[in-house]
Amino acid sequence: MTIPADTKQKAAGRFQVLRLVARNKLALAAVMFLMLVVLCAIFGPWLMGNLIDKPNFRARNMAPFSLAQGWAYVLGADTLGRSLLARLIVGAQNTLGIALFAVFFSMVIGGFLGLIAGYSRGLLSSVILRVADIVMSFPSLLLALIVLFSLGPSVTNLIIVLAVTRIPIYLRTTRAEVLEVRERMFVSAAMALGAGHMRIVFRHIAPIVLPTLVTIGAIDFATVVLAESSLSFLGLGIQAPEFTWGAMVATGRGYLSNAWWIAFWPGLAILLTTLSLNILSNWWRTYADPQQRWRIELARSKKGIPEKRT
Template sequence: MTTTPGGRRRRNPSGARTGPPRWWTLLGGDRVAVCAAVVLTLVLLTALLGPLLIGDRAIRQDLDASLRPPSLDHGFFGLLGTDVLGRSVLARLIEAAGTTLSVAVPAVLCSLVVGSAVGMWAGYHGGRRESVAMRVADVILSFPSLLLAVVVLYVFEPSVANLVLILAIARVPIYLRTARAESAEIRSRLFVDAARTFGTRSGATIVRHILPIVLPTLLTVATLDFCFVMLTESSLSFLGIGIQPPEVSWGLMVAQGRQYLQTAWWIAVLPGVAIVMTTVSATILAAWARLATDPAQRWRLTLPRGRRRRPATTGEGTP
């Protein structure tokens, strides 16, 4: 396919299409990224559909089945063993996946939307608006997010809503500073000046011309921030000021099982493995998405796997 002077694409005489590869083609060429995407998809489906399939098995107690080790002898829900109250660890892992994601996903989305909007607005206009927005971000960043969450949740009631709110507020400066830096650089480009010349309003200019360029970077930051927020929620639940029983999260399961590490290791280790697998998969997929959404770096994903990390050799005497 070639491009005509009017900007339209047309097919080659052979009928084959040419142009940048589709994102699923790029993803299929990276086996590590594919594995990460599969893991995250399974976690998401488990969080959405799992509670409908397990019923009340996550809270059903059976003291006769207390501390059973992982085995195939006790049915599907006994596959990963039971805790001290005889509850299925597998069922609790499925229930906890929904709780953990119900905190991490809304917190990341809220901070992404608010921080990006304020950051692009401040970066586009500059001047006093930019200074005020950056000073507010500096004030929030001056408090460690985990410490801020501990203090607020200690004063107020630990709940999912309060946890989402405090984590979203603590992460807003990350997106604000990123969007501000990108917008401040883009506002001096020729196409933005042309939009101003034709009388386009600032809001329309930000949405139509700046947001599409800034969005890939913001989504990459959000993917990495998802890992941080999920680990923070797990840490707060482990400390006892996050998710409260009878609700369950992966961090709370680790906290409840730490005293049984020598006799029933599966209670604390298996939710810890779930946390590690989810965060590592999100990190790998974020690194792949950063290359896939950057036109200047996308070509690296089209190289054979053995040549992607091979440094370029130049100069005399090199093969």
């Protein structure tokens, strides 16, 4: 069975990306840490069992780096004696899950509205842009605070608020891309052949805009994680018995003087996750831009790896 040439080319492209990531120590470390966080989010609840809710008053405010109560307490315990390691692992699921849904919905809705606003030239485009301007005129965190205080804190409301505050970013980016793409020759050719507006937008223009939206979504993911953590820290995010890393920091803020580890470990997890996301997204943005990719190739050639000429 013969493998198609385009399939071989795609496989070679993916392998080249992996090799370039492996040559960049920061990008490789970011990928490995994010893979660890994702694995914790997927398998954490199954591995940890009841440790996240099981109180152990003998280990109340237990200091880290002690195995007196078992390996699960190596990072210490909180005010009820619950394992901080277990809660960190399980809390990754809620933290990443909320951010993932918020970014996905904001990308889909913002991208759809951006396609309409960029392709149409009438009143509908102006209305969409003015609504986006109204949303952007409010600080995103302040708008989220107002809405959550009015509707009440819950996972659904938190996802909706985070998604709504990020929609204008995807909307304006998509519109700017569509304004340029719709003037290209292949769009004029599709119109001349009698293609409808819906077919032109979703079959010809949307696939070109999608990679840009995915790149922005990867960059924006870290911002949404920080926003969710801030809202949970203020008590307007996810509510007990569910928890996120931000809620764990809020729990430990009253014990910073005598049990700093309760707030330190979830804060460190938030820091490392957002830092890894920023490092990886910046690397991908450089790689995806043909005008900037020479920086990666230059670093590759300096390490003695010959560049592949085509």
